[in-house]
Amino acid sequence: MAADRARLDAAWTALAELGVTLADLQNDARPTLPTFDEYLPQVLAAAGPGALRAYRSYWQRMTTAWGDLTIDAVSASDIQALQRRVVGSARARRNSRGGRHAGELLIAAARAFYNVAIADGLIDAADSPAHRVRKPRRLPTTRRALTPAELTDINLVARTTGNDTILDALLLRLHTETACRRAGALGLRLQDLDDERGLLQLREKGGTVRWQPISLDLATSLTQHAAARGAVLPTDPLLRYRNGRALTSRRYDELWRRIGRHLPWVAAQGITAHWLRHTTLTWVERHFGYGTARAYAGHTDTTGPATTTYIRADLQAVATALAAMTGQPHPLAQPIDGHQVF
Secondary structure (H helix, E strand, C coil): CCCCHHHHHHHHHHHHHHCCCHHHHHHHHCCCCCEHHHHHHHHHHHCCHHHHHHHHHHHHHHHHHHCCCECCCCCHHHHHHHHHHHHHHCCCCCCCCCCHHHHHHHHHHHHHHHHHHHHCCCCCHHHCCHHHCCCCCCCCCCCCCCCHHHHHHHHHHHHHCCCCHHHHHHHHHHHHHHCCCHHHHHCCEHHHEECCCCEEEEECHHHCEEEEECCHHHHHHHHHHHHHCCCCCCCCECCECCCCCECCHHHHHHHHHHHHHHCHHHHHHCCCHHHHHHHHHHHHHHHHCHHHHHHHHCCCCCCCCHHHHHCCCCHHHHHHHHHHHHCCCCCCCCCCCCCCCC
């Protein structure tokens, strides 16, 4: 039976006398929220590989600090305090910036954690403490394009030191030709290589998938590498150790540590495989323009000036830039004149 107006007025008067609001009643009716310890497995299950790599350790720091608290019991100041502790305990490296990057990642991890809770309807977006904390302003990158002489020295050390010089030389050439990220190289499968047309299918940041031109020499080397090290099925990892196991990120860490021991300036500047990406894309932009460099990098975002819509480059343009850079013809490249070989 519907309540009449007099009864509703009486109910509102009684609530007012008790100091109870409608919001109080709604909040009281909500189920008890999970603790950080209880909710973390759900967050981990919902995260993609990239998020797990970037945020897992920070989520664990959050649960260590607040494991018994419900996810709505933490304030913005609690997150800021944890951020300061993370910054203070960050491992000092030669290229570190006082833990600034660690502090930025902690805020990003907290926001990602609460994004899952918001999507699950556990809290409102306006109630997320992580989103009320400002992320530190990102400083300009210290990366730069390597000079040809520096690139030559790095390749020489890779080819003449270590316990698997063939693999190391192949990795450096792969990153130099494709400007791919480390995760893109590690995710390569046998079916991602088209050695006849000189193409690699890369799966990278943000779930992007693209075919990237490579020289036929590199395609042949990758084919031989995969066959010699046991890649048989289409979904088998392409890059492998000599014992046939799939390559991991540890190889990159050891490679650059070794190069840094022989070339102190590499260690001092914190040079990694990502500098090869920077080097290649800088060369492509200088010689073939911004649109080709965007396509070469695999950038598909739509942010920036509206003119980016009209300067998209196709696969042939990327292949043409590759052919000029390597000095080797490519099946998809267009004839060009006047460009310096990288």
